[in-house]
Amino acid sequence: EVQLVESGGDLVQPGGSLRLSCAASGFTFTSHIISWVRQAPGRGLEWVANMRQDGGDKYYVDSVKGRFTISRDNAKNSLYLQMNSLRAEDTAVYYCAREENGFDVWGQGTMVTVSP
């Protein structure tokens, strides 16, 4: 079964850091770009970041540039999102999603709450 499973979400104080993980299974991880997409409570979807399969080019939404870093470990079939200098507006459910003619597979999401 093709599956993405996120983990690492937590309650963190403003200015803090958190590392999210996305574990992939059931498909050839190295053949796909995987993105991070987030959704603040009661709000719409916001694309956050992705990177090439070979770990090359990385792309970010402007609001997280310089604070978030996307990475992947192809040997572990895993994608990561290192989030630093967290702000209240980063509070959201974070999904990882496989790119295959759009986002064809989504994880269940992991909740990140930034609050004092």
Next chain:
Amino acid sequence: QSVLTQPPSVSAAPGQKVTISCSGSSSNIGSNYVFWYQQFPGTSPKRLIYANNKRPSGVPDRFSGSKSGTSATLGITGLQTGDEADYYCGTWDNSLSAGVFGGGTKVTVL
């Protein structure tokens, strides 16, 4: 403020048709494929339409997509109560070098 513009809500009676518009620009919809996603409360989004107008296996043909210039449209015919959900359009923006979504449209079956 989303890069792609969708109406916040649309509604119609069971069996009727609704259309959801998605407006963008030459750097996003005008240059790339458009995708549509369906999301029920508390669940992950599901891909509904890819490459402007193609349906993945398992998606009923009541759902259709189209694109013209810098705008795209999702159509739902034979509306059912089970179609009540949020719908999002998405694509890539070449100027931003980023993925973009519309703000989402809530479909209500009257």
